[in-house]
Amino acid sequence: MTAEVSDQHAASRRASTGPQQADDSSWHPLLRLLTVLAEQRPMLLATVVTAVLAQLCTIGATGIAAWLVGRTILAGAAGGGETGGLALLGGTALTAGILHWLHSWVSHLYAFRLIAALRMKIFDGLERLAPGRLVQRRTGDVVATAVSDIERLEWIYAHQLPSVVVALVVPVAALVGLSFVAPLIGLVVVLAAVVLGTVPAWLAARAHAQGKALRAELGRLHADVVDGVQGLRELVAFGAGRRYLRGIAEVARSLRGLHLAYGRRAGLENGTADLIVASTVVVALGLGVAAVTSGTLPRAWLPVVVVLAGAVLTPVMQVVSTSSAVGELRGCAARITAVTDAPAPVVERTDARRPPQDLEPRVRFEDVRFAYEAGGPPVLRGVCFEIAPGEVVALVGASGAGKSTCLNLLARFWDVDGGRITLGGHDIRDFTLEGLRGLLAVVPQEVYLFRTTLRENLRLARPAATDEQVRHAAMLAGVTEFAVQLPDGLDTPVAERGLSLSGGQRQRLAIARALLRAAPVLVLDEAVSNVDIENELLVHRTLAELRHGRATLVIAHRLSTIRAADRIVVLDEGRIVESGSHDELTARRGRYAELMAAGQIERPR
Numbered sequence: 001m002t003a004e005v006s007d008q009h010a011a012s013r014r015a016s017t018g019p020q021q022a023d024d025s026s027w028h029p030l031l032r033l034l035t036v037l038a039e040q041r042p043m044l045l046a047t048v049v050t051a052v053l054a055q056l057c058t059i060g061a062t063g064i065a066a067w068l069v070g071r072t073i074l075a076g077a078a079g080g081g082e083t084g085g086l087a088l089l090g091g092t093a094l095t096a097g098i099l100h101w102l103h104s105w106v107s108h109l110y111a112f113r114l115i116a117a118l119r120m121k122i123f124d125g126l127e128r129l130a131p132g133r134l135v136q137r138r139t140g141d142v143v144a145t146a147v148s149d150i151e152r153l154e155w156i157y158a159h160q161l162p163s164v165v166v167a168l169v170v171p172v173a174a175l176v177g178l179s180f181v182a183p184l185i186g187l188v189v190v191l192a193a194v195v196l197g198t199v200p201a202w203l204a205a206r207a208h209a210q211g212k213a214l215r216a217e218l219g220r221l222h223a224d225v226v227d228g229v230q231g232l233r234e235l236v237a238f239g240a241g242r243r244y245l246r247g248i249a250e251v252a253r254s255l256r257g258l259h260l261a262y263g264r265r266a267g268l269e270n271g272t273a274d275l276i277v278a279s280t281v282v283v284a285l286g287l288g289v290a291a292v293t294s295g296t297l298p299r300a301w302l303p304v305v306v307v308l309a310g311a312v313l314t315p316v317m318q319v320v321s322t323s324s325a326v327g328e329l330r331g332c333a334a335r336i337t338a339v340t341d342a343p344a345p346v347v348e349r350t351d352a353r354r355p356p357q358d359l360e361p362r363v364r365f366e367d368v369r370f371a372y373e374a375g376g377p378p379v380l381r382g383v384c385f386e387i388a389p390g391e392v393v394a395l396v397g398a399s400g401a402g403k404s405t406c407l408n409l410l411a412r413f414w415d416v417d418g419g420r421i422t423l424g425g426h427d428i429r430d431f432t433l434e435g436l437r438g439l440l441a442v443v444p445q446e447v448y449l450f451r452t453t454l455r456e457n458l459r460l461a462r463p464a465a466t467d468e469q470v471r472h473a474a475m476l477a478g479v480t481e482f483a484v485q486l487p488d489g490l491d492t493p494v495a496e497r498g499l500s501l502s503g504g505q506r507q508r509l510a511i512a513r514a515l516l517r518a519a520p521v522l523v524l525d526e527a528v529s530n531v532d533i534e535n536e537l538l539v540h541r542t543l544a545e546l547r548h549g550r551a552t553l554v555i556a557h558r559l560s561t562i563r564a565a566d567r568i569v570v571l572d573e574g575r576i577v578e579s580g581s582h583d584e585l586t587a588r589r590g591r592y593a594e595l596m597a598a599g600q601i602e603r604p605r
């Protein structure tokens with residue numbers, strides 16, 4: 001693929017809709033997810049077959065019971081001798097029970113596999129979209145999709161889809177039997193089944209609109225709750241807890257309104273369906289009585305005919321009640337496919353390869369142009385700079401100048417619109433994404449720590465690292481210094497999101513991760529605040545330790561770090577405006593001097 005083609009890719013992926021805007025006005029998302037069912041074909045077959053057999057046996061047992069009742073009433077006191085019929089009833093009822101149990105077991109097994117498969121698809125989608133497209137979605141909303149939307153869909157695919165098959169097969173089988181005994185009643189039941197089947201279509205448009213609104217509001221509620229929990233410290237500090245709670249209560253109230261409207265419509269559908277079934281049974285009874293009176297139906301068959309008329313319609317009823325939830329399910333499916341089917345912000349070339357082992361650690365930005373949105377304001381406008389092997393380059397600029405964007409493009413979280421970035425002389429798009437990211441060790445400003453031990457958090461950077469390597473990195477980065485005071489040293493668990501550690505300690509862990517990674521390109525996004533002198537010294541020690549044999553880019557905010565760099569590159573509104581040493585740039589009295597004067601570069605305290 002040429003660079004131009006890749007550029008077109010970059011443009012089209014930004015022009016296309018974000019994950020939350022996928023087309024959910026059609027059946028497509030629900031049908032699209034059926035492909036997951038195909039992957040579990042034998043389990044689906046077992047679920048459907050056991051459901052059909054269990055239902056047939058139940059109807060059979062009911063029919064036999066009704067026939068026995070009819071025979072017993074007719075025989076009166078002289079009755080008896082129905083041992084064979086009773087044995088048949090017992091056998092059929094027992095088989096029905098076993099089949100229902102088997103169906104429940106198989107369908108749950110199937111359901112759990114389905115949930116796992118759907119979750120894998122979601123996480124695969126999230127990984128593909130991260131972080132470029134995910135910034136458009138709120139964390140809680142993503143969680144709602146990954147958890148509750150999937151569980152809702154599992155309900156239909158694993159438990160309700162088999163009942164649709166049952167609703168098609170069982171009535172046909174029962175009708176065949178009914179038609180032999182009472183053809184006219186069979187015809188009435190067929191007509192009733194057809195009318196019953198159309199009930200969900202009457203209010204389909206309203207059902208879809210309601211379902212879509214319901215799932216969206218549920219996602220909003222999740223997102224608000226997660227936001228509230230994550231920002232609890234700020235809410236408490238600013239005394240805004242009550243106000244925030246009132247906001248959540250408002251969303252909950254709106255959700256309750258949507259649920260009520262949804263329930264009213266679903267209730268109307270189910271009530272109408274109930275009415276159709278009850279009326280059909282009454283009509284069947286009337287026709288049966290007339291047939292018995294005219295002598296065309298044996299008296300003992302009357303209860304069987306009435307019971308069968310109701311039994312034939314029961315599975316269809318089940319489908320009607322499932323259909324009343326289809327609007328909501330379409331909403332769930334649309335939210336899931338918005339993640340699984342959204343185009344990735346970067347596309348790996350078909351001929352992408354792993355980077356060579358002996359890659360020269362040289363980074364070059366060549367006339368790089370970029371905007372986050374197609375047609376949006378350009379963020380980088382022809383950026384050119386180079387980091388030679390062993391060199392430390394400090395990227396300096398006002399807030400919003402485009403420094404982090406350079407890092408985002410180097411890691412291919414987004415692709416450049418024009419120009420190119422090379423590593424060791426190769427366009428970074430020649431490499432596989434995994435291979436490219438393996439060349440980078442990034443110390444981010446905000447460090448995310450997982451809820452596991454310090455050791456495992458460090459190993460994230462290099463899962464195959466030996467204990468000795470982990471210990472060495474922890475020692476160099478100053479992690480050991482505070483870890484020895486913890487109850488289990490490096491094996492102490494970190495509280496959720498690392499909140500039990502100070503900002504400085506978290507940064508030390510990030511530096512240890514970078515040391516452990518030992519990649520040819522080091523990128524350090526310097527924390528603007530929160531870092532004491534000791535950590536500042538640590539950053540310099542790390543740079544001194546790591547600079548040899550690698551290219552280092554520091555997004556620098558502090559004068560001490562900037563001075564420690566070999567070269568300073570000044571970025572202003574997406575353009576490189578100056579480059580040189582601190583002394584050279586200060587003497588020039590240009591943009592760098594302005595940044596110093598404006599306090600945008602932190603001086604030692």
Ligand SMILES: Nc1ncnc2c1ncn2[C@@H]1O[C@H](COP(=O)(O)OP(=O)(O)OP(=O)(O)O)[C@@H](O)[C@H]1O
Nearest residue numbers: 135372373379397398399400401402403404405406
């Ligand atoms: N994901 C995004 N989507 C759209 N615009 C973005 C995104 N990230 C950054 N921007 C915009 O791009 C411009 C450059 O942002 P960038 O984060 O690169 O600046 P920066 O120099 O690193 O700033 P700071 O020093 O404050 O971190 C800003 O105007 C910012 O609002």
